[in-house]
Structure formats: structure tokens, C-alpha cells
Amino acid sequence: MSLHIGDTAPDFTTDSTVGEISLHDWAGDSWVFFFSHPADFTPVCTTEMGATAALADEFARRNVKPLGLSTDTADEHRAWIADVNETQGVDLQFPIVDDADMKIAQAYDMIHPGQSETAAARSVFIIDPSKTIRLIMTYPMSVGRNFDEILRVIDSLQLADRKGVVTPANWLPGGEVIIPPSMSDEDAKAKFPQGFKTIKPYLRTTLVD
Incomplete structure (x- = not known):
């Protein structure tokens, strides 16, 4: 089933690089930048993880928690983070969730068979503090995300809510x-x-x- 803007973000509980988390409880009163990548130890994904980590202060200033996903295990994520930190010059602290069984990716319609039967496309979900999906974007596997645009959209959504x-x-x-x-x-x-x-x-x- 496809998700749409305005839907409640499906909750889930799974292992992650920081231990078990449940999406709704972990999000609390924050916004969430939930994004998937095709696979650990791959080049474009490594740069995206580095870009997200480098923007930690910008996300925090907007009360946004980044949350990554690929259809790899939490142990594989933890090993990969060392490469991200080394090659991108960052200190990655945000969680990356374990989705080796693809249940979360399937719930969020992140598996696009035209790209891969097992790897998640580069999906973005911006989720507000009420757990409502406010934005959905999907990039092909060959194209890294524009993080200036992600921050711009968050700024626009938050301004719309305030004003x-x-x-x-x-x-x-x-x-x-x-x-x-x-x-x-x-x-x-x-x-x-x-x-x-x-x-x-x-x-x-x-x-x-």
C-alpha cells in the first residue's frame, strides 16, 4: 500500500545503530527526516550519510531528528559508519535502522522493483511531531539527494505551520x-x-x- 502526504507515518520497532527504537516514541515532539539508501558500503550512500551528519546542527536547530534506513543489519551499519566518518570527515551520531527483512521498506513503499527487488530506493519522508507525513520524495539510486532542498522544504513547512x-x-x-x-x-x-x-x-x- 502506498503512503501519501497527510497519512500517519507507520510505526515500527527495530534494532538500530543506537539500539532498539520505536519510531513514534523515539521521535517524541520532534520532526523526523526519515531517509533510505540502497546499501551500506556504497559510494553515493556514503556521501549522503556524511552530508546528513555534517548538518547535525542545522537539523537540531529545526527540531528535526534524522533517521536512516537500508535493508542491511544494524551490525553492518555500525561497521560502515567508521568508513563514513573516515571518508567524509564527520562524526555520525544519528540512528540507522536495521531492516534486513525489508518490512519497514515495504511498509514505506521504498522498494521499487524497477530499480531493485531487495534494496531501498532513495526515499525521503518528512514527518511532523504529530507523526503526520508532510513530504515524500524519491530519488533514483544513481542520484544523491540535494540537502539544501531538504532543509528548504523543512523551513517552508515549519513556516507555514507558524504563520x-x-x-x-x-x-x-x-x-x-x-x-x-x-x-x-x-x-x-x-x-x-x-x-x-x-x-x-x-x-x-x-x-x-
Whole structure:
């Protein structure tokens, strides 16, 4: 069964590089960047794990917990982390879960037979503190993820939750945002006393902190 944005992220309990974890309990009141990779001891995956570890402070600042997965064992993950740290110049601390039986990958529709029958594609799930899936992205095995985009999406989702706005194409933090068409001009004036621009009745922009 495929998962969709707005679904509750399936819970699971499994071994990991930091011991047994249950997703929902482990996540607590944090957001989760849950991402899969095809296999340990492979080149693109090694760079992605290094990139995630290097961004530890950026994820923490956003109250986001990274969580990795491949269809390898926790022991294999632990051995691989030494290579990640050595080659990428990082200290990887976030958990990588054991999914040797592929149950989690199958629950999250990470197995794409056109790519592999046993290895997970490069899937991304952004899960909010209510355990709701807010974003799903899948990359082919040959393409490493863009972590600037992952952080940008998290910033956009969190800003939308705080301010009740949406973000335009190529938005970056600090840029103009869009007032949803469902909000009346009267409500917009009250909510955004700094003012807003009306380009079309359905397209109004403003700046928010």
C-alpha cells in the first residue's frame, strides 16, 4: 500500500545503530527526516550519510531528528559508519535502522522493483511531531539527494505551520511568501499588519519573520 502526504507515518520497532527504537516514541515532539539508501558500503550512500551528519546542527536547530534506513543489519551499519566518518570527515551520531527483512521498506513503499527487488530506493519522508507525513520524495539510486532542498522544504513547512502562509517557487528563507486565497483581505490585514501586495485577487505576497 502506498503512503501519501497527510497519512500517519507507520510505526515500527527495530534494532538500530543506537539500539532498539520505536519510531513514534523515539521521535517524541520532534520532526523526523526519515531517509533510505540502497546499501551500506556504497559510494553515493556514503556521501549522503556524511552530508546528513555534517548538518547535525542545522537539523537540531529545526527540531528535526534524522533517521536512516537500508535493508542491511544494524551490525553492518555500525561497521560502515567508521568508513563514513573516515571518508567524509564527520562524526555520525544519528540512528540507522536495521531492516534486513525489508518490512519497514515495504511498509514505506521504498522498494521499487524497477530499480531493485531487495534494496531501498532513495526515499525521503518528512514527518511532523504529530507523526503526520508532510513530504515524500524519491530519488533514483544513481542520484544523491540535494540537502539544501531538504532543509528548504523543512523551513517552508515549519513556516507555514507558524504563520499560515504558503511559499512560492524557488522560495528561500527571508523571501516573500504567499497569503492563501482562502484568507479574506480583512483577515489578512489583521494577521499581517506589516502589509501585503495584491498582484491578483488570488495572489497576495508579504514578508514574515
